Amino acid sequence: MREQYYFVAEHLFCVEADDGILAQMANYEPFRTEQSKDALFSLTVTDGGPVQYVEELSQDEEGQDIVCGHTEQGDAVFEFRFGGKTAGWLVCSAGYREGTLYLSGFQSKAAVDNALMIQFAMASATLNTVLFHAAAVILDGKGYMFLGKSGTGKSTHARLWLQNIPGTELMNDDNPAVRIKTDGTAVVYGTPWSGKTPCYRNICAPIGGIVLLSQAPYNKIVSLKGIGAYAAMVPSISGKRWDARIADGLHETENALATYIPVWHLDCLPDADAAHLCKQTIAL
Amino acid sequence: MKIKKGFVLRTVCGENVIVGEGLDAINFGRMLSLNETAAFLWKKAMEYGDFTADSLADALCQEYDVDQAQALNDVKETLDNLTKLGVIE
Numbered sequence: 335m336r337e338q339y340y341f342v343a344e345h346l347f348c349v350e351a352d353d354g355i356l357a358q359m360a361n362y363e364p365f366r367t368e369q370s371k372d373a374l375f376s377l378t379v380t381d382g383g384p385v386q387y388v389e390e391l392s393q394d395e396e397g398q399d400i401v402c403g404h405t406e407q408g409d410a411v412f413e414f415r416f417g418g419k420t421a422g423w424l425v426c427s428a429g430y431r432e433g434t435l436y437l438s439g440f441q442s443k444a445a446v447d448n449a450l451m452i453q454f455a456m457a458s459a460t461l462n463t464v465l466f467h468a469a470a471v472i473l474d475g476k477g478y479m480f481l482g483k484s485g486t487g488k489s490t491h492a493r494l495w496l497q498n499i500p501g502t503e504l505m506n507d508d509n510p511a512v513r514i515k516t517d518g519t520a521v522v523y524g525t526p527w528s529g530k531t532p533c534y535r536n537i538c539a540p541i542g543g544i545v546l547l548s549q550a551p552y553n554k555i556v557s558l559k560g561i562g563a564y565a566a567m568v569p570s571i572s573g574k575r576w577d578a579r580i581a582d583g584l585h586e587t588e589n590a591l592a593t594y595i596p597v598w599h600l601d602c603l604p605d606a607d608a609a610h611l612c613k614q615t616i617a618l
Numbered sequence: 619m620k621i622k623k624g625f626v627l628r629t630v631c632g633e634n635v636i637v638g639e640g641l642d643a644i645n646f647g648r649m650l651s652l653n654e655t656a657a658f659l660w661k662k663a664m665e666y667g668d669f670t671a672d673s674l675a676d677a678l679c680q681e682y683d684v685d686q687a688q689a690l691n692d693v694k695e696t697l698d699n700l701t702k703l704g705v706i707e
Contacts, residue, residue: 390641560631565649576624576641585628593631 343511351379382436385423421445430456460583476542477522494609507531543616550601563597
């Protein structure tokens with residue numbers, strides 16, 4: 335077993351695993367650091383399971399299930415299943431600061447990614463940080479995020495910016511992190527988690543705008559304010575809202591974003607005009 | 619009566635909103651915006667745990683300058699709405 339440290343959205347975490355697992359973590363390389371003091375959380379990866387627990391809720395997304403529950407001792411448990419087959423069990427204690435992932439031997443790398451995303455989202459929720467399900471691009475030093483239900487075309491819209499708006503770069507295609515800094519600035523960060531697109535960039539930018547996408551037979555963009563802006567973001571933010579401490583933390587960040595960041599709703603076609611209309615409206 | 623498990627009053631951009639956050643309410647899927655009076659009644663209902671239209675009407679009379687009959691009418695209307703929306707029982 336060996337320890338390695340990573341720095342994502344300015345949060346330090348530690349992974350302890352054998353060389354075989356660490357060798358598969360190429361997507362974390364840009365985030366590796368020699369720093370090892372005051373880590374936000376640590377994850378130990380080992381073979382084992384099954385873990386006995388009481389189920390609280392099962393979330394099904396794109397053929398993968400995450401079952402949440404708790405052990406007899408009250409530790410939080412997350413079981414990861416792909417196509418109905420279990421890849422591993424994450425057991426968390428000490429407010430998600432300590433985690434152990436028991437691998438079944440099936441889909442080990444995917445289980446490690448899921449475990450780290452969950453621990454990151456939970457442990458940082460009370461520190462003005464949220465993990466979005468979104469695509470993020472960077473243009474002229476500002477970050478723009480595209481949200482929407484699975485299959486809406488977040489990645490497609492991001493790609494349309496890259497193809498049609500000179501100077502645009504992809505920051506992350508699936509799970510950017512957002513953090514409200516102590517001076518009140520909202521910043522979006524690349525992460526080691528980017529869905530099917532290998533885009534693991536350790537870069538960040540102040541947020542220029544957040545856009546909720548819907549498919550439509552036309553292109554039209556409107557500004558969202560207050561509750562409308564808040565409601566547009568909440569479904570795209572990972573969390574275990576039935577844990578009141580986490581819900582409070584997420585709410586604080588979401589409320590700050592809804593108050594200070596321009597939020598938009600774009601009805602769109604998957605075409606160049608959609609990207610141009612969006613860019614001209616939100617990136618002045 | 620009581621507030622159903624899992625519903626929470628939040629302040630969103632200065633407005634009062636009920637959201638479903640607990641395990642029993644996680645699939646509520648919408649947010650309810652409350653006016654000032656309704657938010658006051660919700661907070662009182664939270665405080666009391668078990669409440670009636672009468673106990674909330676009393677609280678309303680103490681806080682605002684309304685007569686008992688009017689208060690009871692307003693409370694009943696609010697409770698009717700919240701019951702229909704499925705957040706109290």
